[in-house]
Structures are given as C-alpha cells and as structure tokens.
C-alpha cells in the first residue's frame with residue numbers, strides 16, 4: 001500500500017517534481033519516498049489513485065469538522081456555484097456567518113474574514129499593532145501559527161539554536177528572515193510562568209500583543225496551566241499589550257472555541273479551518289473597540305485590509321452550512337469520541353509494549369513516541385532515534401490504512417465512528433510491531 005514505487009501515486013510524484021518544487025504546493029503534506037495522491041473522499045475515508053482506502057484522521061489538518069463531502073456543505077456549494085463564486089460586492093451570506101460566529105464567544109463582538117489561518121494571524125498581529133501603536137509581539141517557543149514571517153519565529157526551533165531556557169532565542173524558520181523580524185518577536189517558554197513573566201515584563205512597554213494558541217500542536221497539545229493563563233491575563237492588564245488567541249485549530253474544541261472552555265476572553269482571535277466548511281478561510285474576531293482599527297475613519301482605516309477573495313460567497317455558504325451542523329450537542333458528542341480515541345491509542349501502546357504516550361483534548365490527539373515526562377516545548381522535542389520513529393509511525397500507519405499526520409497528530413470529525421477508532425487502534429498496534437521489527441526500539 002505505502003510506499004509503492006510501482007503505483008500511480010509514485011509516478012505522479014515524479015511528474016509533479018518537474019513543475020512543482022519538491023512536488024507540491026504545501027510543505028506540510030510532503031511525504032517521502034512519494035506523495036499519496038487522493039482521488040476522492042467521503043465522510044471519514046479517502047481513496048487514493050491506486051484504489052487504496054485510507055481512514056482519514058487528518059481531515060485536512062483539522063479543517064473538516066464533518067469529514068469529507070458533508071451533505072449540507074455539498075448542497076450549499078451546489079446551490080451557490082451557479083449564482084457566482086466571487087464578486088466585487090458584499091453578499092448577505094457574509095453577515096449571516098458573521099452573526100453565527102459572534103454569537104458563540106464573548107470575545108467576538110465583530111469579525112473580519114480573510115482566506116487562510118495564516119492571514120488571520122497576520123491580520124490579528126497587525127490589528128494589535130494598529131491599536132496599540134507598538135511594533136513588537138511575543139509568542140511561545142516552538143508554536144506554529146502559519147506562515148506570516150513574524151508568526152514563524154522560533155517555530156519548531158531545535159537544541160542547536162534555541163539557546164538558554166531563561167531567555168529563548170528568536171530563531172529564524174525560513175532562510176533570509178530579516179533581522180528586524182527576529183528582533184520584533186520576543187519568545188517565551190510555554191507553561192513556564194516565572195521565566196515567561198520576567199521576559200514579558202522586560203518588554204512590557206513595547207509589546208503590541210502576546211500571540212497564544214491554547215492547543216498548540218507543536219507544543220505537543222500540552223494543556224496550558226491555569227497559572228500560565230493567569231499570568232497572560234495579568235500581563236495584559238499591567239502592560240496594555242493585547243492578548244491574541246490563535247484558535248485556527250482550537251476553535252473546534254468547544255462551541256465557543258477554546259476560550260469558552262478555559263474561561264479567558266482574548267482581545268483578538270485568529271480563526272480559520274472549520275469555519276469555512278472545508279473551503280479556504282480565515283477570520284479575525286475581537287472586541288468592538290479593537291476591531292475598530294478596520295473601520296474607515298475619515299479617509300482611511302488605521303488598518304486598511306483588502307483581499308480579492310475575502311468573504312467570497314462560496315466559502316461563506318460552505319462555512320455557514322458547516323457551522324449550522326456544529327451544534328453544542330455535536331460538539332459534546334465529538335469530544336466524547338475524542339476521549340475514547342485517545343484511550344484506544346493508549347491501549348495500543350500498552351498492547352504493543354512500546355514507549356509512548358497520548359496527549360490532547362476535545363477531538364484532537366497527539367501520539368508521543370517516547371515515555372519521557374513532558375511539561376514544556378523543549379521536553380516534547382524528539383531526540384535521537386525518536387525523530388526516526390515519528391517518521392516511521394506515519395509511514396507504517398499509512399501502510400496499515402490510516403492517515404494522521406507526519407508528526408503523530410490527528411483529529412476526529414463528526415463522521416468518525418467507533419469502529420473507525422477501533423481500526424485506528426489496531427493499525428497502531430500493527431505499526432508499532434513493524435517498527436520494533438525494523439529495529440527502531442532496539443536502543444530501549
């Protein structure tokens with residue numbers, strides 16, 4: 001099944017290499033030795049071009065809250081497409097989706113749409129700068145917030161560059177990142193109240209905001225401690241810097257997102273993924289006072305914000321259909337399935353008798369390929385053979401008919417059933433056993 005050097009996916013990869021750098025348009029979906037090309041998807045399953053069926057626990061990196069080709073979303077797109085897909089005018093549907101979303105969280109008085117989570121994070125940072133008149137931001141070491149260069153600083157940074165834990169370095173993610181960008185991003189250690197508060201206080205006078213993801217995948221889905229959240233709120237109150245939540249993934253955790261569950265109301269929230277029903281989307285939501293930076297006052301807004309496809313009706317009607325079916329009951333049912341899934345994955349680790357642990361909450365899970373205690377980003381960083389195990393687990397899971405992600409992270413959709421969770425657990429046991437045969441656990 002995977003890898004299959006003779007299959008159509010392998011041949012398409014070779015063809016893609018001729019016209020697409022590295023064969024794709026998206027570093028996050030890269031697979032070696034060849035990509036898997038998908039023919040179609042329905043519910044919790046996809047079929048590849050070689051006819052293999054895969055259980056999909058990736059759901060386009062968490063964006064498909066109802067799985068593939070959800071009937072309500074398909075119907076909404078089919079109804080809208082013949083009427084036009086994008087206009088240089090406003091449409092009523094935009095107001096309807098905005099109304100649905102602002103009714104869900106205390107932190108959302110107003111909302112502004114864009115086309116991706118990266119854009120949402122970028123616009124939230126720019127809004128914080130425009131509101132405070134300050135240029136710098138702070139973020140947690142390791143955290144992923146999309147591809148805006150300020151948000152990328154210290155993403156996935158490793159031991160060779162991360163520096164002293166008392167004062168983590170601002171590490172460039174892409175070659176050629178300007179020093180000015182690194183200089184304007186202050187990096188704090190997740191869940192380390194004392195060190196983070198000290199660093200933030202030193203920069204209190206120059207920070208526009210603190211960017212924070214309550215369920216950071218790159219920080220191993222470790223839950224933020226109440227003390228760390230209190231510290232962030234305290235810092236906001238003492239400094240005037242805004243609290244910016246990145247809920248591009250986290251919004252799926254509760255009816256009102258993660259903020260509703262942890263009881264912290266940020267000034268700004270970056271949204272994306274599920275609110276577009278599977279189509280490209282992003283949004284910034286926030287308090288009326290802060291969101292006012294987008295309003296034209298006199299000749300120009302403090303933060304002018306265009307975008308040819310912002311709030312295009314195809315995305316908006318798909319998002320509206322998805323959100324209509326994302327009821328409080330649907331959220332609770334999915335999150336209960338999430339707990340059962342994490343338990344099944346833990347049981348798989350016990351049955352295969354390999355080191356490992358599973359973190360996550362709501363509908364998200366992350367498989368850690370070691371048994372070390374993990375409290376901080378640096379603890380979660382794979383060391384030595386662990387990095388090989390992470391890659392091998394992804395490959396072996398695909399070979400056993402399941403797709404999560406290249407780093408042991410996955411999610412459920414409302415289309416996931418108990419039997420699919422059982423199959424995920426069985427595939428995990430088979431994958432771990434194959435990895436043991438491959439010698440990946442010999443050093444333990």
Ligand SMILES: Cc1ncc(COP(=O)(O)O)c(C=O)c1O
Nearest residue numbers: 116117118144145146248249272
């Ligand atoms: C937490 C978080 N923020 C931002 C983004 C960027 O979103 P997009 O890929 O839509 O640009 C992602 C994408 O995975 C994400 O996980």
